[in-house]
Amino acid sequence: MDFDSPDVMKDFPGLYASELNKQCNNDSDYSDENEKAMKKDLIGKRKEKKDKDKGYAALEGESSADENFKSRSPSKTKKAKSFKFSTKTKEKRDKSREKEKDGDKKKDRDKKNDKKLDKEKGKNEKTKKLKQSLDETADIGDILPIFGASIEVAVERSRCHDGVDIPLPVRECIDYVETIGISFESVYKISGTKSKVLQIRKMYNQRGNINLSDYDTPTITSLLKTYLRDLPEPVFTNDLLIRFEEAGAILNLNTREKHLKILVDNLPPYNKLLLAWLITHLHNVSLNEKFNKMSKQNLSTALNHTFHCSSRLLHALLHHCPALFPNTRIERYVPPLESGAKLPEHPVEIDRELKKQESLLTQIHKEMNVCCISKQREELLWEVQRIITQLKRKLKSANKDKEVVEKVEVVEEKEEVKEESQEPSDTHQKKQNLSSVPECQCEDISPVDIEECDVNTESVLDNTLALLQLKNDGLHSLRDSLLKDIQEERNQILMLKSQLTPEMPPVMMIPNENLDEVMDLFLKENQILQIKKINLVRQIIEEQEMCIELKAQIISKS
Template structure:
């Protein structure tokens, strides 16, 4: 009889109840045991992981030689372990330092290469300039070495000569001629200030020996340019030596006595100062005589120009009052520059002689610049052109038997 067959179990159910219960109890006991085992294993695994981490940290410290007995003691105590600094891996830091050093070395080399390149570029530029200087393609800044503004009167005349024999600096002559033609009827002449930037620009053009056409500018700009030149003169028009004596003579109340003293002082002036003073005074007198048109009175002009000329209003008023007596032979003439190759040659004997003097004066000025070391290609071409003009004029004189 098979006791484990299902038919026997159905006939005798009481015999198998206890066995089933036992099996169920054994299964539940086994599951509980499994749960307990897994929890224990997890706890033990965590502890092992912590121990392994500690052992690794101690091992790294021992390998790097950074641990000490005191530090090991501190690591054991929990209070000190909180304050202890984290370990630094010197191997990585060393690598970073080496990389940074390599970068610094590379950057320094680059900077040196750049500096050397800049130096070589500068050397090349200087060499090119020197070569061009030899061939006459370029020239040093003549405005810095041989300026016209801000130098003594004699030097200014030598550097910017009017080639018709009137020894006045060309910028002053150009301004006076322009104002004589267009300023006498301009309302507010000398009272209205012009553009300072334009005046400085024209000054640079004069200093650079560039062609200047004042007809392209307005009256206030030209008056500002004339004021700029007179202000930048290192010495007074009356000279610093005679200025006090001029002031004393201008303070004399008696007209005859004042005129006499002023005549004596004017005759003691250098020739160039005397000529420049005569042109300025006669020009100012012409402006005042046209007060009805330009609305500039004697008082207006004296107030404006006396500080520019570095004299008192009383002295300037006295000089204007006696200007025709002090300078009876002075005539303000417009300047006619030397002719160029594109213009026609004169055939009148007097005009030919005048033109020859102008061309020779211009040639001497160009030679002076060449000897000073300042010559451009355009200036050199002008020199050859002037020499051709001189030979042509001399040929005309010989053919006409002049």
């Protein structure tokens, strides 16, 4: 291989760059064409160098012939090159590293923020769960207790819905003792089991459904005593308790009774009513002393600590109970009807039950305003609303029926008055006719004439009796015919009912807004038609009676 040939120099221009420059300056053997080709090659190599300087390091120094030979060898096609990074690539690399660092920092920050958000979310969820658990565990008995509250507050939270303003636990305990435990020996003296009493107390505070008949008498009496003990102040109030004690210590019965009356009247209304029920109930218990062995003295000694007063004052109140509370009557409490119970039919009973349900509804709404209502209470709310709507509809229809009946009764009364006004005139004329004949002939006549007069009166009486008999027969036949007509009409109604198919005929759809108006119009038309029917029937019967009377007169004359 000739290393000095121009072909080798073209292939390796960088290797012979210095020699080419020398030869271009000194040698004249090369032609102009070779010089131009060499210049173009050099220019192309410089451009390639510039392009390589942007991303790669340029080759430095010269390579030996052995290296060139090695590079031309088929075993190794690549040449070992030494690279140097330019400043631009370093800057780019630094910038990329800085960006990566910034990205990593941002990622770390985002992760930290996400962790913080997760923690905050977890805290919020925990707080929500705690609130929910608190709401679930927050008992209505802890927020709105009945036991331990004042009498007025306890009446609002556990109202007797029949209008008696005493707390529900007291009322139900009194009802239990009055019906079941009044003959129990040593009643109000023997205490019940504490666990049962606390259980019932908790159930009352939670507004649960309680059936006191499942417990024994000492448990119920202990429950009543615990309520009175838990009151923040005694029933006599802290202001009047000393004056009550002074009045109870008076020896003269009349003066003591007067002073106690004045003090009882000065009590607040809720305290006065509760004291009246309690003293009246204990008085009834003392009247059954033969069975329960509890006299007034025994009751006062057993319950003086419960009432927060002396036994002398309690004994005085029991002694003067009929004079202090003459109008107090203990009535058994009937709670509002529950779902599935039979609704009353009479308008007065419907109105009474409607008031009870509305009172219960207002009480539940008050509990809801405090945001502490259980699922059972919510279900009871919907049931009460449904019962109220049913009662209102029933009361409305009952009032309409009542109005119809009243109108019919008024019409009947008017017709009866007319008949009575006509009947006395006829009877008066008959009496005049009967009396005129004998009386006119009985003045200044002989005994023979008197006998003839008696005979005439007897004949007149016979005629009247015969006439009445004919009328009676005609009325009986009229009654029988009417009864037959009624029976035929009933049979016809039954036949028509049996012919009716279960499929209802198509009815025109009426908007809900106009439905009530249409129903009212139909009811009014039915009322008018019914009144007209009654009047026509009465007129027909009257005419038939007149016909019977005329027939009887014709028969009697003939």
